[in-house]
Amino acid sequence: MTGxxxxxxxxxxxxxxxxxxxxxxxxxxxxxxxAVLAAIPADTVLVHGACRTGLDEAxxxxxxxxxxxxxEPHPADWPGPCHADCPPxxxxxxxxxxxxxxxxxxxxxxxxxxxxxxxxxAFPGGRGTADMARRAKAAAIPVISAEDPTVRESLxxxxxxxxxxxxxxxxxxxxxxxxxxxxxxYCGRCHDFTGRARRG
Numbered sequence: 001m002t003g004x005x006x007x008x009x010x011x012x013x014x015x016x017x018x019x020x021x022x023x024x025x026x027x028x029x030x031x032x033x034x035a036v037l038a039a040i041p042a043d044t045v046l047v048h049g050a051c052r053t054g055l056d057e058a059x060x061x062x063x064x065x066x067x068x069x070x071x072e073p074h075p076a077d078w079p080g081p082c083h084a085d086c087p088p089x090x091x092x093x094x095x096x097x098x099x100x101x102x103x104x105x106x107x108x109x110x111x112x113x114x115x116x117x118x119x120x121x122a123f124p125g126g127r128g129t130a131d132m133a134r135r136a137k138a139a140a141i142p143v144i145s146a147e148d149p150t151v152r153e154s155l156x157x158x159x160x161x162x163x164x165x166x167x168x169x170x171x172x173x174x175x176x177x178x179x180x181x182x183x184x185x186y187c188g189r190c191h192d193f194t195g196r197a198r199r200g
Contacts, residue, residue: 004140010189014159016040016047017047017112017141019132020055020123029124029190030111036121039152041159044170047112049105049132050075055123067068071116074107083107106131113139119145169194 039058040046047158048056050073063189064071072163078100081093085102093099105128113120113135122129123146133143144154168174169187172193181188185195 011046013043013070014041015045015047015117016118016155016159017117018055018059018123018133018146019049019109019120019125019129020146021125022051022054022056023126024054024058024124027188029055030058032123032161034062034150035188036146037062039155042067042158044118045070045072047072047111047115047117049073049076049108049128053092062180074108076102076104076110077101080104109135112136113141117141118124119144119155121151121155123147163183167195 023041033055034184035048046059048059048071050056050060056073060071060073063069076096079098080101082101086101090103091099091101109128109132113134116139117136118121118141118143120133120134120143122143123130142154142158145150147152166184167185168185169190171192172189174187174189180186185193187194
């Protein structure tokens with residue numbers, strides 16, 4: 001499918017696509033993931049590509065695992081049959097000796113774009129992430145980088161987010177949007193509870 005994705009039916013929850021690399025891991029990656037997702041309204045359905053590592057894993061663990069909110073995973077059918085538009089002889093064999101279609105990830109991305117979304121938030125990644133962003137744009141879905149300083153404002157404008165205070169570290173001036181950081185005074189950059197009053 002090409003062209004604009006379908007509009008959201010009245011009363012249906014907003015859908016936000018998140019995409020990022022399978023190697024997007026570590027403390028900095030986790031902190032960025034939480035900071036961005038914390039700016040998304042609770043009734044939003046988080047759509048991702050169901051990769052078992054990286055951004056997809058982190059988004060599923062936080063949004064569904066920790067917060068108990070709705071997700072819509074779209075796993076690629078890697079071992080499935082090739083399609084008519086696949087190049088001849090392109091099928092490969094993975095490390096486990098199982099054949100797979102290299103186009104499966106791109107077809108999965110297209111299905112996510114075809115289903116429609118209010119926004120696509122692109123975290124750091126490679127070719128697959130760039131492909132998802134391109135297909136989202138082709139479907140008239142706004143795309144923004146998770147590292148863009150205006151990502152919170154963009155989410156607010158598109159999803160009707162109520163402006164909530166964040167925690168600004170008094171030591172390094174970094175800002176966190178995570179509600180637990182605000183409550184505990186924790187700075188992910190300093191790795192310390194810099195907002196807590198010092199005890200004598």
